[in-house]
Ligand SMILES: Nc1ncnc2c1ncn2[C@@H]1O[C@H](COP(=O)(O)OP(=O)(O)OP(=O)(O)O)[C@@H](O)[C@H]1O
């Protein structure tokens with residue numbers, strides 16, 4: 001028998017809008033994500049997916065309401081950004097990079113023992129432990145994404161928000177991510193994942209929201225992700241990229 | 244149930260924080276300066292034969308003094324690295340070291356003619372060396388003399404002459420140019436030369452910690 005544990009919050013947006021200057025990037029989005037569920041966000045490039053997740057984090061000046069309803073105390077939020085710019089000349093190792101994300105003290109003071117152990121364990125989980133001494137700038141796009149993912153796992157998140165780039169994710173990476181997300185779901189974590197692999201979304205997501213400025217469709221993938229719907233959105237792109 | 248509203252980003256808090264911190268830093272700095280002020284005003288008293296390089300010289304003379312002060316460091320360094328050689332004024336003119344270089348500025352600052360001046364104190368212990376710059380226009384600038392004094396022990400260690408803080412001193416005479424046969428502190432003073440002293444940060448700290 002499986003009892004449903006809830007660790008994460010219910011994420012609720014009502015009438016969420018976002019404008020950059022004069023251009024409206026998000027238009028009256030209603031959205032709900034629940035604990036123990038994987039909610040995928042899809043949409044064409046420039047459709048506003050990153051803008052949406054950044055709003056959830058309170059990083060932008062949005063209009064409308066966003067609330068996180070926690071069972072008890074507000075928990076921890078892990079965030080995997082779509083990209084991160086690290087100057088090639090900065091001698092920052094993978095290990096140091098993560099310590100910067102998770103530790104308050106300056107990196108040059110070294111990494112505390114406790115954090116070191118945690119870093120090793122999350123790097124192990126994304127299969128990057130053997131590269132922890134490499135410079136961040138030496139990594140491939142997919143490897144960087146794995147490190148960004150690992151960083152979001154310390155401390156273990158109750159709400160996990162991933163903004164995945166279109167092209168830098170590799171097959172191994174995708175499999176690793178999806179395995180970890182399965183585990184988190186079982187623990188009752190709320191997961192919101194900006195995803196580009198539609199086949200995988202159809203297979204894994206509990207709920208999918210397609211955003212192109214406003215909501216194009218929303219629901220259980222099996223019901224809403226049919227050929228017709230998808231073609232509608234992605235015709236502007238070469239077929240190869242879309243699916 | 245803990246319901247948390249995600250508020251739109253507003254930088255007001257940050258701006259306020261930065262402004263308050265700035266104000267605090269300024270206040271603390273101003274406070275510290277006010278506290279220290281009484282002490283910094285106590286100027287090191289000048290001896291009768293000394294003038295201050297900061298307040299005791301005017302216009303062109305101040306400029307020449309500043310240049311000479313810097314050049315003296317170079318000369319000293321040259322001597323230490325090319326021991327026992329000294330650079331000639333001609334060499335320094337070529338190397339464009341002010342006040343020795345005869346450039347346009349030199350034309351307007353009294354056209355001091357520089358030469359090496361025998362000090363007349365041939366001691367095997369203390370090494371001395373003097374350069375003198377005689378003004379061509381007393382109305383524009385005075386004459387200067389820079390005197391180096393130090394000794395090297397047998398193992399090559401370099402020592403300052405007793406009681407000296409610097410291996411050289413700079414002397415000034417506004418008019419009636421005249422030189423003693425042997426160049427030393429005492430003989431220069433006798434002929435009315437004034438030692439120009441400048442306070443470096445190090446001097447100031449010493450003064451404050453006294
Ligand atoms: N800071 C900003 N200032 C102005 N416009 C912006 C800003 N950030 C994003 N935009 C614009 O908002 C729109 C949505 O961008 P966003 O990054 O959210 O798209 P996306 O769906 O994440 O695209 P991708 O699939 O390429 O990641 C784009 O037209 C973009 O140019």
Ligand SMILES: [Mg+2]
Nearest residue numbers: 049050051082
């Ligand atoms: Mg994006």
